[in-house]
Amino acid sequence: MSEYILELENITKIFPGVKALDDVSFKIKKGEIHALVGENGAGKSTLINIISGVFEPTKGQVKVDGKAEHIVNPGRAFELGIGVVHQERNLIDTFNIAENICFMDVSTGKTKFVDKAAMHKKAREAMQRVGLELDPEQGVEELTSGKKQMLEIARAMCMDSKVLLLDEPTASISLTEAEILLKTVKQLREEGVSIIYISHKLEEIFEIADSITVIRDGKNVGQTLPADTLDKDKLIELMVGRRHVIETYAVRDFKDAPVVLEADGISSKKNPIPKSFSLKKGEILGWYGLVGAGRTEYAREIIGIDPVRNGTLKVNGQPVRISSYEEAFRKHKICYISENRKEEGLFLQHSITDNIGIIALKMICSKAGFISYKKQNDITEKYKKSLSIKAKDIFVETASLSGGNQQKICIAKGLCVNPEIMIIDEPTVGIDVNTKGEIHKLIYGLSSQGISVIVISSDMGELVGLADRIVVFKDNEIKGELENSKDYGTMSTKVMGSILL
Numbered sequence: 001m002s003e004y005i006l007e008l009e010n011i012t013k014i015f016p017g018v019k020a021l022d023d024v025s026f027k028i029k030k031g032e033i034h035a036l037v038g039e040n041g042a043g044k045s046t047l048i049n050i051i052s053g054v055f056e057p058t059k060g061q062v063k064v065d066g067k068a069e070h071i072v073n074p075g076r077a078f079e080l081g082i083g084v085v086h087q088e089r090n091l092i093d094t095f096n097i098a099e100n101i102c103f104m105d106v107s108t109g110k111t112k113f114v115d116k117a118a119m120h121k122k123a124r125e126a127m128q129r130v131g132l133e134l135d136p137e138q139g140v141e142e143l144t145s146g147k148k149q150m151l152e153i154a155r156a157m158c159m160d161s162k163v164l165l166l167d168e169p170t171a172s173i174s175l176t177e178a179e180i181l182l183k184t185v186k187q188l189r190e191e192g193v194s195i196i197y198i199s200h201k202l203e204e205i206f207e208i209a210d211s212i213t214v215i216r217d218g219k220n221v222g223q224t225l226p227a228d229t230l231d232k233d234k235l236i237e238l239m240v241g242r243r244h245v246i247e248t249y250a251v252r253d254f255k256d257a258p259v260v261l262e263a264d265g266i267s268s269k270k271n272p273i274p275k276s277f278s279l280k281k282g283e284i285l286g287w288y289g290l291v292g293a294g295r296t297e298y299a300r301e302i303i304g305i306d307p308v309r310n311g312t313l314k315v316n317g318q319p320v321r322i323s324s325y326e327e328a329f330r331k332h333k334i335c336y337i338s339e340n341r342k343e344e345g346l347f348l349q350h351s352i353t354d355n356i357g358i359i360a361l362k363m364i365c366s367k368a369g370f371i372s373y374k375k376q377n378d379i380t381e382k383y384k385k386s387l388s389i390k391a392k393d394i395f396v397e398t399a400s401l402s403g404g405n406q407q408k409i410c411i412a413k414g415l416c417v418n419p420e421i422m423i424i425d426e427p428t429v430g431i432d433v434n435t436k437g438e439i440h441k442l443i444y445g446l447s448s449q450g451i452s453v454i455v456i457s458s459d460m461g462e463l464v465g466l467a468d469r470i471v472v473f474k475d476n477e478i479k480g481e482l483e484n485s486k487d488y489g490t491m492s493t494k495v496m497g498s499i500l501l
Helices: 044-051 074-079 097-101 103-107 116-129 145-158 175-190 202-208 232-240 295-302 325-330 341-345 352-357 373-386 403-415 433-448 460-466 488-499
Strands: 004-015 018-029 033-037 059-064 067-069 082-085 163-167 194-198 211-216 259-268 275-280 284-288 308-315 318-320 334-337 421-425 452-457 469-474 477-483
Touching: 004 044, 004 194, 018 033, 018 044, 018 059, 018 194, 018 211, 033 044, 033 175, 033 202, 044 082, 044 163, 044 194, 074 082, 082 145, 097 103, 097 116, 097 145, 116 145, 145 163, 145 175, 175 194, 175 202, 194 202, 202 232, 211 232, 232 433, 259 295, 275 452, 275 477, 284 295, 284 433, 284 460, 295 308, 295 421, 295 452, 325 334, 334 403, 341 403, 352 373, 352 403, 373 403, 403 421, 403 433, 433 452, 433 460, 452 460, 460 488, 469 488, 477 488
Parallel strands: 033 194, 033 211, 082 163, 163 194, 284 452, 284 469, 334 421, 421 452
Antiparallel strands: 004 018, 004 059, 059 067, 259 275, 259 308, 308 318, 469 477
16 A cells, blocks of 8 residues: 555646646645645645546546545545535535534435434434534524634534644634634544644644645645655745745834724724724825734724614715715725625626626716726726736636736726725635735735735734734724834734733
């Protein structure tokens, strides 16, 4: 029997007009955590989809336990003991925990009758493996993002997975939940499970990985290397082709700048704790806090999604009552870019030009209501060029693009309303280090043009490098407001001091 549980040999995948993977090979041993890293669009997700049976390779073969296998669909991958937890959730919110965990038993015909007691027992055993103690009858929609992620892992392990594929598992969960997840991954390794781990968080890679394979432009970059032979700078160089440091932008003085957005004691029915802040023209204001701190909820109040019940909101010094998001961006030039770009920001099955055109209707429609597709395409081409959106053309399906390019399309949609204020929620979550730098440069450029920007982020390094001031959130309260010294150590100490107040 082979010492390798999974072997990929010379995998090539060609889509119409695009070679997504070109002769990629790597092996993973039993009981090993193997990190797969690379920029957005490097081919990592395509590789995961081939291993899990979503795509078939154009060329090459996959071996499981030393035997060549033709993985024609996800069901075959499941039979071979390959489990996958995608970045996008695959739980059924209308089902309870036990129903989600045992769903495959019913759908694959393992059982014809539903035995609730047996389901609950199986669910508890699966959850125990990943450190969850929850009622099997509890609805999945009630769970935090972190618990949902752990539940997906529990479900995969319940299927007797020998190989577990984890795609950005900590991208949208809190720091505490991420620590629990990493501990669980290490425990699964001790139990002999082999894990392919994809993450843009390099500190996680170095904490848990035994070996690292780098993919760039659909190709292997050198050989698989032991994790302890690399450092962060060398790994970034392998990923992007050069040493790359996220830029820290200079401290700026906004003492005499006019206030463009001011909240005084704003609260809502969902979020009754009053909060206040101000934003100046051309300023980048960071809202820092962990997942669940109340930052996104507060933004939703400001833009009219969750109605404000108390307090005063002023735009350019004038009191306003914003009752809908349409009013926020049409009347007050406030645009919001959601942290959930795939579900709330984009029409994934439509082209780039369709996504931008839907926002630019006033610019591309005649008085009679006819759309000028030439104008629509010209506007899209303008943003494709100015935002460096990497795509074959403006007619490609948005779902086919990397996360970084999808985020740039979201920003382009926001710019279509000529905003004076932009609220950008988790702008670089799940995005590689190189594209992260591009988006930071883009945001800084917008502020230099006079657009005021609120950046919501749980990445302290991101805000220290980018923001002019930082507002700290915890438990739906603003705990502090800090001038940014641009020194990470100093700012981290101050932020933690605010959180502990």
